[in-house]
Amino acid sequence: AQKVTQAQTEISVVEKEDVTLDCVYETRDTTYYLFWYKQPPSGELVFLIRRNSFDEQNEISGRYSWNFQKSTSSFNFTITASQVVDSAVYFCALSEGSSNTGKLIFGQGTTLQVKP
Amino acid sequence: SQTIHQWPATLVQPVGSPLSLECTVEGTSNPNLYWYRQAAGRGLQLLFYSVGIGQISSEVPQNLSASRPQDRQFILSSKKLLLSDSGFYLCAWQRGPLDGYTFGSGTRLTVV
Numbered sequence: 356a357q358k359v360t361q362a363q364t365e366i367s368v369v370e371k372e373d374v375t376l377d378c379v380y381e382t383r384d385t386t387y388y389l390f391w392y393k394q395p396p397s398g399e400l401v402f403l404i405r406r407n408s409f410d411e412q413n414e415i416s417g418r419y420s421w422n423f424q425k426s427t428s429s430f431n432f433t434i435t436a437s438q439v440v441d442s443a444v445y446f447c448a449l450s451e452g453s454s455n456t457g458k459l460i461f462g463q464g465t466t467l468q469v470k471p
Numbered sequence: 472s473q474t475i476h477q478w479p480a481t482l483v484q485p486v487g488s489p490l491s492l493e494c495t496v497e498g499t500s501n502p503n504l505y506w507y508r509q510a511a512g513r514g515l516q517l518l519f520y521s522v523g524i525g526q527i528s529s530e531v532p533q534n535l536s537a538s539r540p541q542d543r544q545f546i547l548s549s550k551k552l553l554l555s556d557s558g559f560y561l562c563a564w565q566r567g568p569l570d571g572y573t574f575g576s577g578t579r580l581t582v583v
Binding site (some may be wrong): 388390392397398399400401402405446450452457458459460461462463464 | 503505513514515517520530559561563565567568569570571572573574575576577579
């Protein structure tokens with residue numbers, strides 16, 4: 356069965372520190388998609404990134420970067436030079452390619468607090 | 472451009488009362504639609520999803536139900552709310568099964 360584990364429940368850093376949010380997934384599908392979402396205090400979930408299982412290239416978008424390693428079934432998210440506005444709950448999610456419904460399985464989320 | 476509307480933003484309802492939360496999507500056709508619930512301090516639980524009008528799949532047996540009377544309208548209902556129904560309800564749409572979700576702004580439901 357598919358599963359997403361975010362072992363870090365809460366992380367607290369001081370502004371300008373780098374921080375990595377871990378995500379480990381389980382799936383039997385060879386084709387799948389991984390996502391990261393940000394949930395600021397307002398509650399709405401904001402899409403950050405989608406990766407498919409055939410693309411292991413790391414991706415960088417500004418201060419955000421993602422490290423996808425199939426060998427360890429991990430899709431970790433790093434924020435460089437964190438800012439107070441990065442404070443939010445971050446969710447990793449998995450969608451299996453064999454499903455025609457597009458259901459996302461979410462991890463429990465990691466609460467990131469960036470202190471000034 | 473596509474937008475998703477979800478209302479109300481907050482709701483306080485007594486135990487045993489009915490519930491109706493509405494979600495509509497604009498700017499697209501035949502989207503996949505989803506209802507998720509987020510209990511306080513926890514992750515997102517998929518409640519219902521729909522791949523077309525009148526097609527509803529339930530993920531978790533409970534006293535909630537969903538309907539899709541129109542292509543871009545998704546409604547979450549209950550005949551009698553329980554205390555355990557309290558939570559943050561999020562509606563989401565996606566263009567197709569391989570696309571990311573776009574979430575609504577959510578409804579914070581408190582059952583008292």
